[in-house]
Each structure stands twice: as C-alpha cells, then as structure tokens.
Amino acid sequence: MKQVKHIYKLITLFLNRQESPQERRALFDWMDALPSEQERGEHELIEMRKNTRKRLLSTINKTQKSIRISRIVRYSSVAAAILMIAFLAVRYWPVSEQEASKSLLASIPPGHETAIITLADGQQINLDQLALNQSVQVGGTLISKDAQGKVSYRDVVTGKQQVQRNTLYTPKGATYDLMLSDGTLVSLNADSKLIYPSSFEGKDRIVELEGEAYFHVQKTKNKTRFIVKAGLQQTEVLGTKFNINAYAKEQVQTALEEGSVVVSRKDIGQSVHLKPNEKAQTVQGKLVAAAVNMEDVLGWKRGQFCFDGTNTAAVMQEIARWYDIDVSYQRIDRGPQYSGKIPRNISLDKLIELLNFADLKTKAVVGSGNRIHLIIT
Amino acid sequence: MFTATTFTMKHIDGHNFEELLIRIGEGDQQAFAIIYDFYSADLIRHISKKISNPQTAEDILHDLFLSLWNNRAKIVEIVSLPAYLYSSCRYLMLAHFRQQLKQGNQQDIRDVDLFDDSLPLEDQLYYRYMLDTVANEVENLPEKCREVFKLSREEFLSNKEIAAKLNISESTVEKHINKAIKRLRAVTSHLFHVFLIF
Numbered sequence: 001m002k003q004v005k006h007i008y009k010l011i012t013l014f015l016n017r018q019e020s021p022q023e024r025r026a027l028f029d030w031m032d033a034l035p036s037e038q039e040r041g042e043h044e045l046i047e048m049r050k051n052t053r054k055r056l057l058s059t060i061n062k063t064q065k066s067i068r069i070s071r072i073v074r075y076s077s078v079a080a081a082i083l084m085i086a087f088l089a090v091r092y093w094p095v096s097e098q099e100a101s102k103s104l105l106a107s108i109p110p111g112h113e114t115a116i117i118t119l120a121d122g123q124q125i126n127l128d129q130l131a132l133n134q135s136v137q138v139g140g141t142l143i144s145k146d147a148q149g150k151v152s153y154r155d156v157v158t159g160k161q162q163v164q165r166n167t168l169y170t171p172k173g174a175t176y177d178l179m180l181s182d183g184t185l186v187s188l189n190a191d192s193k194l195i196y197p198s199s200f201e202g203k204d205r206i207v208e209l210e211g212e213a214y215f216h217v218q219k220t221k222n223k224t225r226f227i228v229k230a231g232l233q234q235t236e237v238l239g240t241k242f243n244i245n246a247y248a249k250e251q252v253q254t255a256l257e258e259g260s261v262v263v264s265r266k267d268i269g270q271s272v273h274l275k276p277n278e279k280a281q282t283v284q285g286k287l288v289a290a291a292v293n294m295e296d297v298l299g300w301k302r303g304q305f306c307f308d309g310t311n312t313a314a315v316m317q318e319i320a321r322w323y324d325i326d327v328s329y330q331r332i333d334r335g336p337q338y339s340g341k342i343p344r345n346i347s348l349d350k351l352i353e354l355l356n357f358a359d360l361k362t363k364a365v366v367g368s369g370n371r372i373h374l375i376i377t
Numbered sequence: 378m379f380t381a382t383t384f385t386m387k388h389i390d391g392h393n394f395e396e397l398l399i400r401i402g403e404g405d406q407q408a409f410a411i412i413y414d415f416y417s418a419d420l421i422r423h424i425s426k427k428i429s430n431p432q433t434a435e436d437i438l439h440d441l442f443l444s445l446w447n448n449r450a451k452i453v454e455i456v457s458l459p460a461y462l463y464s465s466c467r468y469l470m471l472a473h474f475r476q477q478l479k480q481g482n483q484q485d486i487r488d489v490d491l492f493d494d495s496l497p498l499e500d501q502l503y504y505r506y507m508l509d510t511v512a513n514e515v516e517n518l519p520e521k522c523r524e525v526f527k528l529s530r531e532e533f534l535s536n537k538e539i540a541a542k543l544n545i546s547e548s549t550v551e552k553h554i555n556k557a558i559k560r561l562r563a564v565t566s567h568l569f570h571v572f573l574i575f
Contacts, residue, residue: 004478005482008479011471011475011478015468016492017505020531021531024512031471034427036426036427037428039426048435049421059439060443061406
C-alpha cells in the first residue's frame with residue numbers, strides 16, 4: 001500500500017501549504033485521474049443545494065453577534081495581511097519565521113570532513129583544499145594528507161627547529177582526523193578546536209581542546225606524558241584511547257576506552273584515576289568517576305546519534321552542530337526518554353522523519369538569517 | 378480546471394456584482410444568499426463528480442460557503458471569486474480523501490507529516506487560495522521567464538548555474554527573474570494592502 005501512503009503524504013503537505021510545486025502537480029494529476037462518479041440527476045442536485053442553503057443560513061444566524069464587528073474585522077485583516085505576506089514570502093522569498101518546506105529540508109546535508117588549520121603566524125589552511133597524497137610546507141612544518149585523507153603533521157628538520165603553536169578547528173557540520181607529530185591520532189567532532197605545538201620537543205606533550213575529540217595516544221620512547229587541557233579538566237596519559245567531550249566548559253566529560261588516565265581539576269585540587277569504560281565528570285562540585293557505555297560515547301565516530309534514555313537534550317545539541325541549524329528542545333512529558341541510534345549521514349528531512357518515528361515531534365521553521373530552526377517536543 | 382483570470386461579472390439577478398460583495402462584507406445575508414444561489418449549481422455538480430457520498434458532498438458545499446461567509450471582510454479583496462471557490466473546493470475535497478485514506482489504512486499510515494490544524498478553516502482556505510493564485514501566475518509567465526524563475530525558486534539553482542544550464546548570460550537570467558517578480562507582485566498587490574518587498 002505504498003501508493004496510499006504516498007498520496008496521504010502529498011495531501012498532508014498540500015493542506016499544510018508545505019508542498020513543492022512538483023508535489024502539487026503530482027497530487028493534482030492523481031486527483032484528475034480519479035474515476036468520475038455517476039452523474040446525479042438535476043432533481044437530486046437541487047435538493048442538495050436547498051438542504052445546504054438552509055443549514056448555512058441557520059449556522060450563520062446562530063453565530064451572528066449583534067455587536068458592530070467592523071472594527072474588529074479591520075484589525076484582524078491587517079494581522080491577516082501580514083501573515084499572508086509571510087506565507088507567500090516563504091514559498092518564494094523566505095523572510096520571516098515560517099514552516100520550512102520539504103524541498104528545503106532535503107537540501108540540508110549532514111556534516112562532512114573538513115577542517116582549517118591556523119598556524120602560529122596567522123596563516124589559515126583549509127584542509128579540504130589539500131589533495132590526497134599531497135603535502136604542503138608552511139615554514140618549518142610539513143602538513144601532509146595521506147591516501148586515506150588523514151592529515152599528519154610533522155616537523156621538517158632543517159637545522160634549527162622552531163616550535164609553533166597551531167590551531168585546528170572544525171566548523172559545525174564537520175569532523176576531522178589529524179595525526180600529531182608523535183603519531184597520536186586525534187579525531188575532532190564538529191564545532192571543535194585543538195591547539196597543539198608543531199613539535200613536542202621530548203617534553204610533556206600538552207594540547208588544548210574545545211568541543212569534542214577522540215584521542216589515540218602513542219607511547220613515546222622516553223615515556224613522556226600526554227596532557228589534554230579541556231575546560232577546567234586536565235587529562236594525563238601515557239598511551240591510551242579516550243574521548244573528551246568539552247562542549248560545555250564547566251561540564252567536561254572524559255571517557256576512557258583503553259589504557260589508563262588520570263583526570264584532574266587543578267582549580268579544586270581533585271583528581272581521579274580512570275579504568276576502561278569509566279568516565280570522569282564534575283558532579284555537584286566534585287570530580288567523580290562513573291561507569292559509561294563507550295558505544296554511546298563514541299557513537300559520533302561511528303556516524304550515529306546515540307540516545308541512551310537520559311541524554312536527549314545533549315543529542316539535540318549534537319544535531320544542531322552537525323547540521324549547523326538551531327534546535328529548541330522542550331520535553332513535555334516526564335516519561336522515559338528515547339533510547340536508540342539514529343544515523344548521522346542523512347539529509348535533514350530524513351532525520352526529521354526518524355525523530356518523529358522516535359516520538360520526538362519535530363517541526364521545522366525558517367528563522368532569522370534564513371537559518372533552519374527545529375522545534376522538538 | 379479553472380484559471381485565476383478575472384472575467385468581469387457585472388450583474389447577477391439584476392444586482393450589481395461589486396455591490397453584492399460589498400454588502401456581504403457588511404454582513405448582508407440576503408446578498409450572500411444571492412451569491413450562493415448563483416455559484417452553488419456548478420459547484421455541487423463539480424463536487425459530485427468525485428465525491429460519491431451525497432452527505433459528504435453537501436458538507437463540502439456547506440463548509441465552503443461558510444468559510445466564505447467567515448472571510449467576508451476580505452471578500453472585496455478576492456480578485457476572482459470563482460478562483461477562490463474552486464481553490465477552497467479542491468482543498469476540502471482533498472481533506473476528505475485524506476480522511477478516507479486514513480480510515481481504510483490505519484496500519485500503513487503512520488502520520489509522519491503531522492497536519493497542523495491550529496488555524497481556523499477559513500484562514501486555511503484563504504491562504505491556500507493565495508498560494509494557488511501565485512502558483513497559477515507562475516504557470517502563466519512567458520515561457521523563458523517561467524523556465525528561469527522555476528530553476529531559481531523551485532530547483533534552487535544560482536543565477537550563474539541557470540545561465541550555464543540554459544546557455545544565456547547571467548544578466549539575462551536576472552532580467553527574467555525581475556520580470557517574474559514584477560508580475561507576481563502585480564497579482565499579489567490585489568491581495569494585500571501592503572506592498573510586498575521581494
């Protein structure tokens with residue numbers, strides 16, 4: 001009964017004034033093709049008109065109020081006129097907050113891989129523009145992209161080595177993988193920033209993170225520590241795999257996959273030692289370790305939004321970052337939240353369908369600056 | 378099939394058409410009944426062609442004219458009353474078909490696209506009429522102009538892409554789009570008091 005579902009959908013779009021011109025044409029074609037009913041006799045038609053006329057006039061008289069309605073009508077027609085402008089405008093010239101059309105939503109792609117490196121001297125390199133198997137040397141630094149598209153960053157030994165402080169950032173809707181000079185692999189999630197030195201110089205390896213990243217730290221020969229500063233937390237490792245979510249600077253979460261790390265908050269003098277499948281976060285002013293499902297934590301790396309029944313609001317933020325849209329989430333009922341996985345590599349209209357299936361009612365409007373705004377309850 | 382072109386209707390039953398509309402706008406039920414008597418014949422025939430159930434057909438006719446009465450303040454702004462009536466008629470018939478489909482196929486139809494019924498019916502019908510009017514005007518644009526305009530507003534191509542696709546200059550593309558906007562503005566200026574800024 002696919003046809004039924006399709007027509008039902010087309011009609012619903014039409015009634016909501018959200019159909020695309022192509023969909024409208026398809027709907028009218030379907031309607032025209034409907035078989036005609038047997039012609040009614042003149043007598044019957046006259047009866048029907050008479051019945052309806054009586055009903056109409058009776059309904060009108062019932063609701064007719066005796067007050068002078070002219071003033072009320074004038075105000076409402078101005079308001080209505082403004083609404084009408086908005087309606088037409090969005091169909092052809094999006095202007096004010098109005099429902100987003102299906103075709104508009106289908107044209108919003110999910111995030112992709114891209115990142116920008118800002119070198120210490122302020123130069124910016126868009127990693128998208130670096131071809132596969134290509135390297136670019138900037139100052140004393142060699143930036144290369146291998147055949148798989150992974151960017152690595154190595155020192156160019158040219159006598160005196162100058163250490164630069166570089167920044168790699170991913171915009172909304174982008175992720176990127178980067179290899180540091182010691183072979184450590186960093187996967188950055190959308191809307192994140194990593195500040196790192198061009199070379200670690202055989203001492204403590206210190207990087208700074210804003211946003212979210214997954215680290216696979218390599219052990220060095222002289223066993224130097226690898227330290228990630230994220231918000232108020234600091235994570236110290238020798239060699240191991242972990243994920244740090246620092247989108248909210250005051251609520252940084254470090255989750256350990258393999259190995260062992262020490263997470264500390266120097267500002268309150270607390271530290272905690274993590275074992276695999278544990279995460280460190282600040283709860284009521286105390287730095288604590290708690291069990292965590294690494295599969296959910298690393299969902300973003302696998303291309304999934306992972307709802308675990310308690311984190312709907314946080315996932316909504318992820319969606320906003322991934323599609324570079326605005327999302328408002330208002331939980332209405334106090335019942336159990338959604339638990340499940342939704343793929344990330346789909347266009348926005350499909351995502352909205354899946355969210356609605358998950359009982360997360362989603363409405364899309366075009367807000368200011370032509371940005372898509374999802375309202376989810 | 379109806380077109381949105383206005384044919385000047387001077388008199389109905391000895392009454393001046395424009396005058397009737399003004400009287401309806403002021404709440405004159407007699408004038409309203411005259412308009413009903415004039416249009417209901419064709420409309421009930423049109424509805425009955427696709428709707429088998431006589432009660433449903435009557436309901437649609439009833440809701441159609443009731444919405445017209447509820448919109449009577451705007452009635453003088455409606456450029457073509459027949460266009461409004463047929464646009465509303467189509468809306469109501471499709472709403473009915475949707476109900477039918479829903480009843481027969483509860484399992485298959487999961488209401489993915491939720492129908493927003495927060496607006497009163499007469500508003501839904503009025504906005505639908507406006508949208509239909511503009512959509513119709515787009516179809517009535519001269520051929521090249523329409524082609525360019527659709528590529529821009531329906532396929533979301535940039536002016537540059539359109540120029541490349543149709544093998545014309547970018548300035549020609551702009552000229553076509555401006556022409557289209559001008560014509561659409563002319564149509565919609567009948568509908569609003571305020572001049573639309575596109």
